[in-house]
Amino acid sequence: xxxxxxxxxxxxxxxxxxxxxxxxxxxxxxxxxxxxxxxxxxxxxxxxxxxxxxxxxxxxxxxxxxxxxxxxxxxxxxxxxxxxxxxxxxxxxxxxxxxxxxxxxxxxxxxxxxxxxxxxxxxxxxxxxxxxxxxxxxxxxxxxxxxxxxxxxxxxxxxxxxxxxxxxxxxxxxxxxxxxxxxxxxxxxxxxxxxxxxxxxxxxxx
Numbered sequence: 001x002x003x004x005x006x007x008x009x010x011x012x013x014x015x016x017x018x019x020x021x022x023x024x025x026x027x028x029x030x031x032x033x034x035x036x037x038x039x040x041x042x043x044x045x046x047x048x049x050x051x052x053x054x055x056x057x058x059x060x061x062x063x064x065x066x067x068x069x070x071x072x073x074x075x076x077x078x079x080x081x082x083x084x085x086x087x088x089x090x091x092x093x094x095x096x097x098x099x100x101x102x103x104x105x106x107x108x109x110x111x112x113x114x115x116x117x118x119x120x121x122x123x124x125x126x127x128x129x130x131x132x133x134x135x136x137x138x139x140x141x142x143x144x145x146x147x148x149x150x151x152x153x154x155x156x157x158x159x160x161x162x163x164x165x166x167x168x169x170x171x172x173x174x175x176x177x178x179x180x181x182x183x184x185x186x187x188x189x190x191x192x193x194x195x196x197x198x199x200x201x202x203x204x205x206x
Contacts, residue, residue, distance in 0.1 A: 022089035024151055026096065027196025032073045034189030040066040041182035048175035091149030098144045102137035109133050128172040131181050135165035138188055151196075157188040164188070 043062045046052040054061075110130055116122035142158035145151065164184035171177035 022091055022149075023199045023201060024095055024145065024149060024196050025092055025200050026099065027193040027198075027200065028077050029074060029099065030189045030193030031197065032077065032193075033070050034185050034193055036066050036070050036073075037185050038182045038190065041178040041185070045175045045178040045182075048178070089149075091145065091151070094148045095141070095145040098141040102134075102141045106130070106134050106137055125173045128168070128177055131177065132165050132168045135161045135168065135181070135184065135188075139165065142188075142192075154192065157192045160184060160188040 040062050043052065044059055047054045047056060047059045047062065113122075113126050113130060117124055117126055138161035139158045142154045142161065146154035146158065161184065164181065168177060168181065171180060
């Protein structure tokens with residue numbers, strides 16, 4: 001191997017290592033979507049046990065508000081992210097792609113469930129399975145991000161999400177499912193989101 005090739009490999013290695021060590025900057029989205037999901041889960045539980053004066057068939061409105069609020073807040077708070085140091089690192093790029101893919105997957109699965117229940121007369125209990133799919137999506141996104149970044153502690157939230165997804169079918173058809181998932185999201189999304197935000201570098205001005 002020539003000196004030039006060795007130099008090129010050393011350069012690529014240093015770039016990869018610096019990118020791996022760059023802090024993640026997506027914590028605000030974990031906080032936004034996780035926080036809203038907790039509120040929506042608790043509201044869903046409250047509707048199911050009739051603690052809120054809303055008829056059960058209209059519980060979908062709760063999740064519609066969740067989705068619209070999440071999109072609006074994401075649009076507002078994503079501004080300035082590209083100006084933060086490390087935003088182009090491999091860890092942050094993979095993190096962004098992973099969560100975007102998870103979000104699209106959950107959305108498409110939701111559409112499939114809605115079609116199945118409304119057009120094919122499937123059981124409304126199928127809606128509960130959306131939570132299982134979402135938690136498995138959390139696990140995949142956290143695991144992939146942990147694998148390519150220095151944030152190996154994200155394997156913790158990944159395993160919490162896996163455990164919650166595996167346990168959730170036992171609660172299908174029961175309001176308690178939504179309280180359980182709210183607790184899981186608190187530790188698997190909100191707490192990690194707060195930690196990531198505390199470690200974010202400042203924006204580069206100018």
